[in-house]
Amino acid sequence: EADIYQTPRYLVIGTGKKITLECSxxxxxxxxxxxxxxPGMELHLIHYSYGVNSTxxxxxxxxxxxxxxxxxHFPLTLESARPSHTSQYLCASSGTTGGLDTQYFGPGTRLTxx
Amino acid sequence: GQSLEQPSEVTAVEGAIVQINCxxxxxxxxxxxxxxxxDGGAPTFLSYxxxxxxxxxxxxxxxxxxxxxxxxxxxxxxxxxxxxxYFCAVRDTGGFKTIFGAGTRLFVKA
Numbered sequence: 001e002a003d004i005y006q007t008p009r010y011l012v013i014g015t016g017k018k019i020t021l022e023c024s025x026x027x028x029x030x031x032x033x034x035x036x037x038x039p040g041m042e043l044h045l046i047h048y049s050y051g052v053n054s055t056x057x058x059x060x061x062x063x064x065x066x067x068x069x070x071x072x073h074f075p076l077t078l079e080s081a082r083p084s085h086t087s088q089y090l091c092a093s094s095g096t097t098g099g100l101d102t103q104y105f106g107p108g109t110r111l112t113x114x
Numbered sequence: 115g116q117s118l119e120q121p122s123e124v125t126a127v128e129g130a131i132v133q134i135n136c137x138x139x140x141x142x143x144x145x146x147x148x149x150x151x152x153d154g155g156a157p158t159f160l161s162y163x164x165x166x167x168x169x170x171x172x173x174x175x176x177x178x179x180x181x182x183x184x185x186x187x188x189x190x191x192x193x194x195x196x197x198x199x200y201f202c203a204v205r206d207t208g209g210f211k212t213i214f215g216a217g218t219r220l221f222v223k224a
Contacts, residue, residue: 033212040153041216058211
């Protein structure tokens with residue numbers, strides 16, 4: 001059973017606010033990811049991490065930052081939220097077993113910026 | 115560039131069989147995966163092919179042909195609960211990132 005958690009599940013905030021989306025996993029996975037997904041659309045990778053103190057930007061230009069101080073924790077921060085940031089944010093982690101690298105997704109945070 | 119192509123939408127009737135195709139063009143290849151996502155939910159892993167051939171998991175099967183850069187997901191005995199989006203995904207060079215297709219929305223009708 002995958003154990004990956006995201007908080008908050010829903011967030012409505014005003015423009016210009018700083019927010020942090022939390023993501024934690026208890027599977028000991030080295031790799032973690034943040035995706036942005038609009039309803040019915042594809043997943044866009046915005047950040048990923050190979051392990052502690054390693055972070056990389058993904059394919060989608062983002063005004064967010066991430067940190068990876070502990071293996072289990074991978075928070076995403078928006079310094080100044082804008083209406084264009086309204087979307088669903090999915091966190092995932094993966095471990096490789098026998099060549100199979102399965103991504104386990106959290107339930108997502110649905111963000112609305114007014 | 116790196117890309118995965120899959121149909122945007124497929125409609126089928128309950129009890130039928132449906133095939134969702136995926137062609138990929140990536141700089142590296144470490145296997146083709148399939149994920150299912152219901153509306154409002156998170157993607158969940160369905161299957162993985164690293165080698166050519168067919169992998170079967172219950173009503174779902176997945177096929178890979180590396181020489182053709184092509185794979186498909188086969189869903190048998192369709193049920194209403196199979197209505198969802200299905201994403202194919204490829205691990206890129208180095209295996210650190212997974213590249214997802216745009217997703218195929220499957221509608222199952224009674």
